[in-house]
Amino acid sequence: MGLRVSVEGRPGVGRRTIEAALRRRGVQVVPAAPDVRVLVVAEALKPEDVRDDATVVVQTKADLTDATCGIRVVGLLAVLDRLTDDEVDALRVLIRHPADMTSVDAFVSGAHPLGRDVRQHLLERLDRFGIAHAVLALADGADPAAVAARLTALSNIDAVLAAVRAASAPVRYRRIAESRCSSEVLDDAAVLDRMSAAVDVVEAAGVAVDRGDRPQDHRRRALHWARYSRGPVTDLHRACAADIVRGSLVLLDGAEP
Incomplete structure (x- = not known):
């Protein structure tokens, strides 16, 4: 996914197993300066452990039925290749x-x-x-x-990957926005690239985006997100809404009459 992920946790919680499982699935695991932090815990989670929205909490020891924090993962199954x-x-x-x-x-x-x-x-x-x-x-x-x-499916490692993708969406959006900010006029490809990243951000937050590809879909989407941007939303979502509007208008302009 082109992002830097760290895997952290106290000794004995299964951090190395989760790290190996993520590496097997193409995740770039780094020791420091990550875009997304995966925190592996076994039982209790301290409030100070979760620093921001870019932290994904993974709870191992799935047989601890009274534990409720994080995504429940069976680390041993996440690295299982085959049975002898x-x-x-x-x-x-x-x-x-x-x-x-x-x-x-x-x-x-x-x-x-x-x-x-x-x-x-x-x-x-x-x-x-x-x-x-x-x-x-x-x-x-x-x-x-x-x-x-x-x-392997029961290990729930796919849920961790989905959570990492969701947590990384704002990171990707900001990178794309910053890479384009030096240009006064964005070409259509850049507008659509920013729209795609913006859609990932709002969908990761649980907000649905109409992905219809007819002219009326593009027009309706542009109007909807223009209204959304004027509502009580965060600065990040307001910027994303503006990019979705711009991208929808580009698609509308290029649609068959």
């Missing part, structure tokens, strides 16, 4: 012989046909959350590749 044959065989044993999943200690220490070391390995690879869902998927007839794909 031995892991699949072990999970199939759990279908036939359910284990005590009430706690980590109960799962590892309880009497079970699977050896303790095998159960410990499954925990290290999948966590209790992943084990439970993998067993259900295999029991439903999913093949190993489909199970791995389902576990």
Whole structure:
């Protein structure tokens, strides 16, 4: 996405795992001076931890059902490539012989046909959350590749990427606006580029934008956002609205009669 993202967090919360998961998905992770800050927490979040709107909070340890802060992510599943044959065989044993999943200690220490070391390995690879869902998927007839794909989806890493994109929208908009500010007259391509960045900003804030491509759509969009800019909105959204109006008028001018 062309942006700089830092991944921060206290020791033991899974920061390196989240960092690896983001890198695998093409995110540029940097140690300092980021555009967006990803803060990894395990349980409690202190008010001072969130500095601004460019902070995305990621909560690991998905089995902590009483924790409510941030995007819930299972870091181990976010970096899962595939399941080995031995892991699949072990999970199939759990279908036939359910284990005590009430706690980590109960799962590892309880009497079970699977050896303790095998159960410990499954925990290290999948966590209790992943084990439970993998067993259900295999029991439903999913093949190993489909199970791995389902576990990756359940990791919720896609929600983190979406949140990073949303948090980065104002950064991208300001960069484009600053890169064009030296020119007194913007060409159509520059106007539309700024409009696209402005749309990302307002949509990231939950405001819908009509993306219709007919002349009447462009005209209606220009009128709507002109009214929006005169309302009780932030300076950022007022500037974005003006760019959406300008872009809509350019599109209207170039539309087929």
